[in-house]
Amino acid sequence: MKTLKFRNSNEEVEVGKLVCVGRNYVKHAEELGNEVPEFPLIFLKPASSLISPEANIIHPEYSTEMHHEVELVLYIGETIKNADDRLAEEAIKGYAVGLDMTLRDVQSNLKKKGHPWTIAKCFDTSAVISEIVEKSEYRLKGDERISLSVNDEEKQNSKLDTMIFSPVNIVKYISTIMTLEKGDLIYTGTPEGVGRVNRGDIISASIENIAEFKINVL
Numbered sequence: 001m002k003t004l005k006f007r008n009s010n011e012e013v014e015v016g017k018l019v020c021v022g023r024n025y026v027k028h029a030e031e032l033g034n035e036v037p038e039f040p041l042i043f044l045k046p047a048s049s050l051i052s053p054e055a056n057i058i059h060p061e062y063s064t065e066m067h068h069e070v071e072l073v074l075y076i077g078e079t080i081k082n083a084d085d086r087l088a089e090e091a092i093k094g095y096a097v098g099l100d101m102t103l104r105d106v107q108s109n110l111k112k113k114g115h116p117w118t119i120a121k122c123f124d125t126s127a128v129i130s131e132i133v134e135k136s137e138y139r140l141k142g143d144e145r146i147s148l149s150v151n152d153e154e155k156q157n158s159k160l161d162t163m164i165f166s167p168v169n170i171v172k173y174i175s176t177i178m179t180l181e182k183g184d185l186i187y188t189g190t191p192e193g194v195g196r197v198n199r200g201d202i203i204s205a206s207i208e209n210i211a212e213f214k215i216n217v218l
């Protein structure tokens with residue numbers, strides 16, 4: 001069983017499902033040659049893919065192009081289905097910094113064939129999460145800076161208010177498709193600047209006022 005860690009609480013919560021949003025920043029959709037979506041594009045990762053920054057990201061052998069994607073992660077703290085704005089906001093109980101590691105070469109081949117992205121997105125160590133900051137401690141303003149460096153060289157640097165779909169709209173939409181439950185995590189998409197990481201690299205990820213961490217790629 002994998003459990004989530006909270007900054008100032010010893011509560012242990014079992015990890016549920018990881019729901020990820022693709023193409024949620026205009027400039028990132030453009031850099032990959034994708035259309036800006038009308039509805040959030042969602043996909044899943046298994047709880048088994050999740051690690052904390054104390055672990056290492058393991059580069060799979062079947063790819064030569066693993067990309068970093070830094071993302072705001074929403075922690076869902078109660079069960080919701082078909083939520084309205086108020087219930088969606090209330091269900092978001094905390095925030096974290098996450099990495100949605102992606103095998104871009106594998107994903108591009110799958111996309112061309114119209115196949116699911118599973119082996120490009122769901123491998124072990126493909127999801128990283130910081131400690132969770134509960135909303136009772138910090139309430140997201142929405143314009144916090146989100147950034148990522150590889151070996152101290154800045155690669156991604158944007159603000160959360162350049163998202164296409166806001167956290168509330170994402171949660172509302174997902175709750176029309178699947179019930180969200182305590183322990184579920186929502187990866188809200190990455191800003192522009194994604195790129196390759198190699199074995200031996202050190203990734204630094206941060207969101208202003210939420211968390212920052214470093215993690216190794218092996």
Ligand code: MG
Pocket residue numbers: 020021022069071100187189190
């Ligand atoms: Mg992503």
